[in-house]
Amino acid sequence: MNMLNISRYNSFCPEQKILEQVLLFPGDDMAVSVKNGKISFTGRSAMRFIAQQNLQAIADRSLRRDRLRFTPATLPRIFAHTDSAAIASLEYLDKIKEQIGPTAWRLLGDNVKASAACTKLGYFNYAGMNRAEDVQENFKSAMLQYGKPFNSFTSFSAANDSGIVLSNYSIEYIYQKYLADSCVFRHKKFNIHEFYLYTLTNFKGEIREQLMTHLFITKRNSPEFNVADIIGALAYVKDNNLHSVLDKIRATNTVGAIAPTFTLLDKNNRPINLIDFRGKLIMLDFWFTGCGACKDMAPRMLYLEKKYAEKPIVFITICVDRKREQWLATLNTNEYTSPLSVNLYTEGKGQTHSVMRDFDVRGFPTFILIDKEGRFCPKPVLEVEEMSRLIDRYL
Incomplete structure (x- = not known):
């Protein structure tokens, strides 16, 4: 079935x-x-x-x-x-x-x-x-x-004695039940590592593999994300597709790992390669027209762009709009980006473009910081002060 x-x-x-x-x-x-x-x-x-x-x-x-x-x-x-x-x-x-x-x-x-x-x-x-x-x-x-x-x-x-998932909602049910019992009822904040240990010790087989994958997909951009946990999870996840997903998350969250490169077009159809900015800190910003959270972040990113205008850092936005005309019209509003950014486009391929897969972009906005040698930095937190501290650390 x-x-x-x-x-x-x-x-x-x-x-x-x-x-x-x-x-x-x-x-x-x-x-x-x-x-x-x-x-x-x-x-x-x-x-x-x-x-x-x-x-x-x-x-x-x-x-x-x-x-x-x-x-x-x-x-x-x-x-x-x-x-x-x-x-x-x-x-x-x-x-x-x-x-x-x-x-x-x-x-x-x-x-x-x-x-x-x-x-x-x-x-x-x-x-x-x-x-x-x-x-x-x-x-x-x-x-x-x-x-x-x-x-x-x-x-x-949610699962049988062999760990076989019995419902499309089994994973969500276990996750939400944990939030209620272990967080709300106990007045505690959710902790990624504790939930990882909970799945490791209380489940087995297929449902454990899916729970671990669900955890690291949904929390991959959290500042609490610990690569050691996902490395541990990889030893238990036998399903090839789930293992591949987790390994990609591990790669894009491993500080110091070499970031993939890409070539995308700007609004003048000029090819821009990530390697062109080697020697500078790079902040990638993935977005699309209509994304409310992306629009909310734009003024904060403009603040950072102005603050670091004289520093060796470049802000690159990557839009996944399907239509180039829509992307260009949105650029002109300056509601999602600014003229201070290098604004690029996934050429009508949207979320199917290889850059989305290479950087494991599964939500918007997604921010990724790359150091001057082309290596991943820790994932930025979506707060100006925290982003600023992270930028200062790697400048």
Whole structure:
């Protein structure tokens, strides 16, 4: 069995949220079509895919109903709505069990249960993480008022005894459950190394490999990132694809490792090579038009560009916009970049350009500092004072 990503159909019907993944079995026979902004499935295996559309519709209705201000007082109500939607989904699956088969019924049911738990955990952690103790206590009291655990469906398990993952949401469920139990409830901040040790000692097999990979992907730009942990994780991760991902993160986070080089075009179509700036400190800034966090960082980067205007440092922005015209129009606004930067473009290839893979860019904005000899520096923190201290250290 496998999961097919069909998010490419979003370009046909952007006004409608559709399935991002569908459950596939060997031998499936199905046709997919999009008409009038709606996606439909036909063929011998269609019922399983129609079921997944209907499950998503139930979840969407619950989300629309729960668009209210999240406070301790509303937490029991939001959680009750979440459970209600999950129960409705499970009842629907029971009605069509014979049509979709027992394996799909079990897998989709596990997804429903895990998704409900993740939704509640996500609400709780978003509101409670890194907040004052009195605020956290209010949310903990609300949890007692709710009177149920985050996982209201005790039949759900994230993995079997061999460590095989049982749900698409298993990794997220374990991660969010850890945040609630070990951070919010204990008034502690999340610590990468402690979670790494937690996964190492409490899990095995496939789920441990995925948990470790999830951890280092999501926290790869954190100032707490420790390369020693990822080196340790590589010894346990046997899956070739996951091992490759972790090894790339290790390479781009190893201080002193040689940074990859590249050649990109500037707004005048002149080729600019990273080697051209050898002997200078280089700050890379990856961004795209419409990125709110990128736009927020622009004034701070301009401040640094002016502060170090007479120093041997160059600020290079790399835009992943698909259309060159859009990139040029955005450059002219100076809302994301400045004329003091060397502004480059991924030539319409967006995030598929090799520079994105070579530098392991998975989010925006991403900043990377390279020293005068072309070696990686520690990852910059997205604060002006911290960036300035890091720059001063390597000038």
